[in-house]
């Protein structure tokens with residue numbers, strides 16, 4: 001049963017309610033390893049399902065374009081103050097609708113169309129919005145890209161520095177969506193300072209690790225920090241921009257009125273709740289457990305012959321090249337899903353296959369750590385993954401079904417925020 005319960009919706013719209021109920025069950029039964037996903041608390045779910053969705057509040061606290069902000073202003077202010085305290089930043093904007101619009105606001109704040117932006121190439125682990133060709137950021141701006149080393153899978157800072165000196169980008173993005181290793185913010189900052197670029201740290205994936213002290217912080221190194229709120233940070237779908245006081249005005253103006261209209265106040269409340277949760281000692285322990293689980297899972301996968309990009313992980317994320325397993329990333333991901341393990345197929349650096357049918361899979365431990373799994377469970381997870389990949393190669397559907405049942409049996413002992421057995 002969905003938590004919080006949805007009896008009114010069930011009466012009013014049984015079709016949608018049924019699909020939601022089944023999704024909460026699915027999220028309970030599956031080993032969710034999509035690196036960008038998590039389970040939010042029931043408190044966050046409640047906040048996002050409130051009457052705050054009814055309210056328009058274009059502008060910022062104390063400077064709104066609509067009346068009736070007596071309670072919205074303190075909600076947004078609480079979210080901002082909590083973000084500032086948690087990350088130790090001078091300024092926070094909690095209004096971006098999601099990570100991609102947050103990044104677009106950075107372009108609007110610091111670049112003119114046609115100006116040069118530098119980011120990690122998408123196939124190397126960067127994000128679309130860091131200047132990739134199919135994104136508006138690659139179409140409307142001149143983008144140049146850095147890679148990872150073919151040998152080590154790590155960023156080569158000599159290459160980054162040479163590229164920055166040659167191309168003189170106005171903004172440099174660091175961070176990405178498929179980076180299994182610690183991001184060296186000081187190294188990026190030194191290069192950005194040398195070429196006079198604004199350094200934007202996109203911590204969407206690792207914000208929760210940073211908040212919990214399990215990854216170094218970009219604060220004091222990056223000029224602006226962009227993050228989603230729904231990945232390791234474990235809040236509702238949304239985003240934040242954080243910066244020094246120097247850039248506060250430019251960032252705020254870029255978000256509103258530059259890009260957006262009214263903020264999503266129900267999301268803002270959910271972000272505030274999540275930020276409060278993330279400031280507790282329990283969340284610090286959670287963040288460190290995510291990394292411990294990822295390290296244990298990586299070690300167990302390597303033992304089973306999986307080829308991990310960069311040879312392992314420092315954070316929540318693992319990127320595996322399945323070429324050595326004799327299967328493509330897509331058929332593997334689809335088979336793993338049927339075996340009760342949810343992850344995504346992913347391009348690996350220097351992939352010889354096409355983006356829609358790449359060589360790799362990407363997985364993360366944020367969600368399974370929320371469920372309460374620890375290092376001791378990771379050898380079993382690796383064994384299931386290995387067995388499922390073998391079964392996929394042999395088209396052994398019965399084996400995939402058996403594994404899905406075993407996964408379900410294990411997870412039955414671990415509570416799933418958002419779902420409870422019917423009383």
Ligand SMILES: *Cc1c(COP(=O)(O)O)cnc(C)c1O
Pocket residue numbers: 036098099100101103126127129175176177202203204205228238
């Ligand atoms: C997820 C992600 C984004 C985009 O977030 P959306 O909310 O999906 O728009 C941006 N940057 C990075 C590095 C991400 O991982």
